[in-house]
Amino acid sequence: MRSLSVVLNPLLLLLIGSCPPTATVGPQEGWQVYSSAQDPDGRCVCTVVAPEQSLCSRDAKGRHLRQLLEKVQNMSQSIEVLNLRTQRDFQYIMRMENQIKGLRSKFRQVESDRRTLVNKNFQELKGRMASLQPLIPVLEQYKTDTRLISQFREEIRNLSAVLTGLQEELGAHDYEELQLQVLNLETRLHRCMNKLTCGKLMKISGPLTVKTSGTRFGAWMSDPQEPLQRVWYMDSYTNNRIVKEFKSLSDFVAGVESKTYNLPFKWAGTNHVVFNGSLYYNKMQSNIVVRYSLESGRVVTQRALESAGFHNVYPYTWGGFSDIDLMSDELGLWAVYATNQNAGNIVISQLNPDTLQILKTWNTEYSKRNAGESFMICGTLYITNSHLTGAKVYYAYSTRTSTYEYMDIPFHNPYFHLSMLDYNSRERVLYGWNNGHQVLFNVTLFHVIRTQDES
Numbered sequence: 001m002r003s004l005s006v007v008l009n010p011l012l013l014l015l016i017g018s019c020p021p022t023a024t025v026g027p028q029e030g031w032q033v034y035s036s037a038q039d040p041d042g043r044c045v046c047t048v049v050a051p052e053q054s055l056c057s058r059d060a061k062g063r064h065l066r067q068l069l070e071k072v073q074n075m076s077q078s079i080e081v082l083n084l085r086t087q088r089d090f091q092y093i094m095r096m097e098n099q100i101k102g103l104r105s106k107f108r109q110v111e112s113d114r115r116t117l118v119n120k121n122f123q124e125l126k127g128r129m130a131s132l133q134p135l136i137p138v139l140e141q142y143k144t145d146t147r148l149i150s151q152f153r154e155e156i157r158n159l160s161a162v163l164t165g166l167q168e169e170l171g172a173h174d175y176e177e178l179q180l181q182v183l184n185l186e187t188r189l190h191r192c193m194n195k196l197t198c199g200k201l202m203k204i205s206g207p208l209t210v211k212t213s214g215t216r217f218g219a220w221m222s223d224p225q226e227p228l229q230r231v232w233y234m235d236s237y238t239n240n241r242i243v244k245e246f247k248s249l250s251d252f253v254a255g256v257e258s259k260t261y262n263l264p265f266k267w268a269g270t271n272h273v274v275f276n277g278s279l280y281y282n283k284m285q286s287n288i289v290v291r292y293s294l295e296s297g298r299v300v301t302q303r304a305l306e307s308a309g310f311h312n313v314y315p316y317t318w319g320g321f322s323d324i325d326l327m328s329d330e331l332g333l334w335a336v337y338a339t340n341q342n343a344g345n346i347v348i349s350q351l352n353p354d355t356l357q358i359l360k361t362w363n364t365e366y367s368k369r370n371a372g373e374s375f376m377i378c379g380t381l382y383i384t385n386s387h388l389t390g391a392k393v394y395y396a397y398s399t400r401t402s403t404y405e406y407m408d409i410p411f412h413n414p415y416f417h418l419s420m421l422d423y424n425s426r427e428r429v430l431y432g433w434n435n436g437h438q439v440l441f442n443v444t445l446f447h448v449i450r451t452q453d454e455s
Contacts, residue, residue, distance in 0.1 A: 198378035199445030204411035207439035224426035271325035303356035314338035338368035
């Protein structure tokens with residue numbers, strides 16, 4: 001197989017019938033990576049890692065302007081030193097001028113009456129001449145300063161020419177026109193991204209520690225169905241009904257709450273999800289799923305998951321009433337739980353987001369009590385083998401093919417105890433609650449998309 005390998009810029013990646021080359025972007029450049037190669041059949045195989053990085057952070061003109069700014073600052077400091085020195089020397093020269101005037105008067109006196117010249121006058125004249133000796137290096141320094149000032153003037157003229165050239169170059173392109181071009185490229189890129197909505201998990205990187213707050217156990221999440229990145233925060237795994245809302249991730253980091261919800265029922269576990277404007281959670285000491293509208297502030301629907309174990313009958317390995325795990329992905333809303341009928345093994349049910357009715361159910365052969373955590377990506381359930389250090393994604397069950405496979409995808413668990421792990425399909429990241437730390441894990445997905453020739 002022959003593959004291609006080149007750097008991709010998110011603004012310039014246009015998947016229009018050919019396969020662009022691959023690249024790796026360092027963490028300091030952001031999280032989003034788009035890459036691709038060709039499989040033996042000539043199909044485009046693409047990798048996407050999110051969230052988005054800041055655009056144009058490596059602009060060459062910006063670097064050039066920053067270098068020029070540093071140069072101007074250095075020149076300004078040198079001119080300031082030179083100015084202080086010339087002011088000091090000017091005062092010294094003024095004193096020398098007075099001494100020269102006195103010396104001239106003495107010479108006139110000697111010239112007018114040579115007969116009065118005595119040894120005392122010679123001694124006084126000799127002393128004044130000696131006092132004028134320091135004036136010679138001062139004058140030499142003035143010559144040097146004059147040359148330095150000339151060099152500064154020349155550099156400033158050159159600098160002005162460069163800045164004028166840059167201004168003309170930038171002025172040649174209308175800013176609004178450039179902005180429209182950028183928006184057009186972003187729109188085309190997102191259309192391409194829509195082709196890459198589903199893929200197979202290949203790698204988990206990170207995490208990024210966003211904040212440290214709350215107890216050891218809890219949940220935090222964002223709604224993948226809304227463009228805003230509001231954050232909802234639910235501390236503890238039981239005996240609580242307070243949900244905090246933050247308008248943005250930065251407000252969450254700063255602790256600036258925008259709203260507080262007092263749920264009518266307490267929750268169980270940490271496996272809640274916000275999807276399309278509603279909060280879905282497991283009602284405490286029951287197998288009932290509650291749909292709570294965040295807009296109206298009331299319960300819209302609640303429905304029991306028949307035969308689902310609850311209240312630590314079939315929890316994850318860490319316990320915490322984590323029997324029923326609600327999650328979402330590109331395909332909708334899901335519930336993961338276990339039943340006696342399936343011998344305590346994991347059951348996957350796709351739910352209607354409005355009515356909470358079960359649309360379809362899949363029975364797996366993986367024990368719920370042996371699972372550390374799980375999450376859905378593109379209709380595939382990925383299960384970790386532990387919630388502690390050394391955990392890895394060990395098992396995957398595809399609802400599309402009703403088949404499973406064993407995997408070996410490690411991920412870093414820096415705080416030793418993971419009590420929540422959920423996928424956000426809009427941001428393509430995993431939200432995690434790691435021993436009182438709110439973290440984000442980056443995911444790499446393997447995609448196969450159709451080119452124009454295949455469509």
